Amino acid sequence: MESSNKTDKTRYSDAELEEFRALIEKKLGRAQRELDFFKEQLASSADNGDTKARGLDDGIGTAENNKLATLAARQQKYIKHLENAIIRIDNKIYGICRETGKLISKQRLRAVPHATLSMEAKTARKN
Numbered sequence: 001m002e003s004s005n006k007t008d009k010t011r012y013s014d015a016e017l018e019e020f021r022a023l024i025e026k027k028l029g030r031a032q033r034e035l036d037f038f039k040e041q042l043a044s045s046a047d048n049g050d051t052k053a054r055g056l057d058d059g060i061g062t063a064e065n066n067k068l069a070t071l072a073a074r075q076q077k078y079i080k081h082l083e084n085a086i087i088r089i090d091n092k093i094y095g096i097c098r099e100t101g102k103l104i105s106k107q108r109l110r111a112v113p114h115a116t117l118s119m120e121a122k123t124a125r126k127n
Contacts, residue, residue, distance in 0.1 A: 009103055012095045016106075021089050024113045028082045031075055038072040081114035088116075097121050 012020070045065055088094035095104050097118040104118045117125070 010096075011092060012103065014092075017089045017092065017094055020094060020109060020113060021086060023110065024082050024085050024089070027113060028079065028086075031079050031082060035072060035075040035079060038068050038075060042068050042072065078114075085114045099124075 042065060045061065045068070085094060095106075095109055096102070097104050097120070098116045099121040100118055102118055102120070104115055108115055108119055
């Protein structure tokens with residue numbers, strides 16, 4: 001058995017970490033723009049609210065505001081996860097499964113760049 005086998009790798013190289021940083025920063029920028037949009041929509045809705053003459057529209061507006069608030073909260077959580085991923089990159093522990101200690105596959109990290117569990121650990125949690 002060859003000791004330099006890829007499966008024996010304990011962390012991603014600095015170059016690989018920088019590739020992931022670029023991916024995460026791109027997603028972070030997009031996520032922040034979406035959050036800003038949701039906040040603008042909520043602020044616009046609040047500024048345009050004549051509450052006396054609304055009737056049925058008031059219920060629709062409230063439902064829409066609740067939806068926007070939920071989307072904004074979800075987006076804030078996603079941004080925090082991405083920011084935490086950048087911290088893990090800075091600490092050179094990005095891509096290491098927090099349960100198994102093995103590297104999370106690049107394919108998974110490209111799809112879910114803030115992942116902290118390998119598919120093996122994620123699947124084991126479901127059972």
